[in-house]
Amino acid sequence: MENVLTIILGGGKGTRLYPLTKERSKPAVPFAARYRIVDIPLSNSINSDFKKIYVLTQFNTASLHLHLAQAYQFDSFSRGFVEILAAEQGFSHAGWYEGTADAVRKNMHHFKNQNPSHYLILSGDQLYRMNLKKFLSFHLENDADITIATTPVRREEVYRYGIIAGDDTGKVSKFWEKPDNKEDLRDFDSSHRIPDIEKEQGKKYLASMGIYLFKAKVLEEMLDSNYTDFGKEVIPSALIDKKIYSYIYTGYWVDIGTIKSFYETQLSLATEYPDFDLYDEHAPIFTRMRHLPPSKFINTTMDRTLTGNGCIIKNSIIKNSVIGIRTIIRDGSELEGVICMGSDYYETATQKENNLKEGIPHLGIGRHCHIKNTIIDKNTRIGDNCRIGVDNIERTDGDYGDYYIKDNIIIILKNRTIASGTII
Structure with missing residues (x-):
């Protein structure tokens, strides 16, 4: 059994969700009547049987600490845990996280104690339901050093993401972080790997979802550096001598890190047949049990x-x-x-x-x-x-x-x- 350690990136000040983040961290923002945003990536990891989880954050963490302590309590036989790692000062670093990769590096001494075989990096502000075991199986089958979860997008959307180019097996040869819409992207046309139903919607490019799976030694080696961001520095530099593969996910996935997307996505959940189903009993969204009376x-x-x-x-x-x-x-x-x-x-x-x-x-x-x-x-x-x-x-x-x-x-x-x- 692979020993996968999940790291959820809680983000910085949460400026895109301000003022909802004025008194709380972004992962602690209430969502869908009874949840918090952090419950989404946590539930994906737990439902995939990856139950060793750290949440990295550094601003307004009090309510997040309380929520996690009251919601995620594993029995003593599972060896599972959910813990917050807030930015801290130490002899080797000053404290504040300077980017996604920097946040992971500054906590690496905590992670190594778990002796993981792989690190699973998840974003803390996305709504999706993904079988992360299949993601791991794809990674192992290809003996990849790094696997990037990707989703098909249209030409006009590429400026928001990092996009990849690769061969028919999924091996990545190029990565471009948030290219301008005016750039020549012919080398990044991934139509040969994208399912027909997606291509019919005009989706020709594969965008990084900000979800990564690393061999433990590879990530530890990569972060023995001054890199601060996964998309801008770690992934591009890894292309030089690491085996990187892209895993295609075609299910529902949306960034809820802005006020507009946060608002529109929640209202869509109240429609008769929403794209994201809160009522899937095989992959529930976990949260705190409050023992409240019925409405x-x-x-x-x-x-x-x-x-x-x-x-x-x-x-x-x-x-x-x-x-x-x-x-x-x-x-x-x-x-x-x-x-x-x-x-x-x-x-x-x-x-x-x-x-x-x-x-x-x-x-x-x-x-x-x-x-x-x-x-x-x-x-x-x-x-x-x-x-x-x-x-x-x-x-x-x-x-x-x-x-x-x-x-x-x-x-x-x-x-x-x-x-x-x-x-x-």
């Missing part, structure tokens, strides 16, 4: 909507939305195209009495609110008669105090209060 809907209409546990929604209309745990939505409210992350707690009767005395809204969404095209972060108080994203108002991206606007999506910040009658 309760009173005289409420819901359509194309996901809800987490513990919600109470009364006399409302919810369409095309994702409603997170412990969300309270009061009489007469209408939500469409809304991602509401819910709350960390329920308010007590005493707390609600104090709210009335102080003139602040209760936790959740008040009466007769109309909200569209909005992400509502956790523990938010929205008063009665608010109109958010509904009226035809010209909105410019930027910071507006209690909320941000990005890609024309309104983001209400965590722990903020929106007064009754507010129009955004």
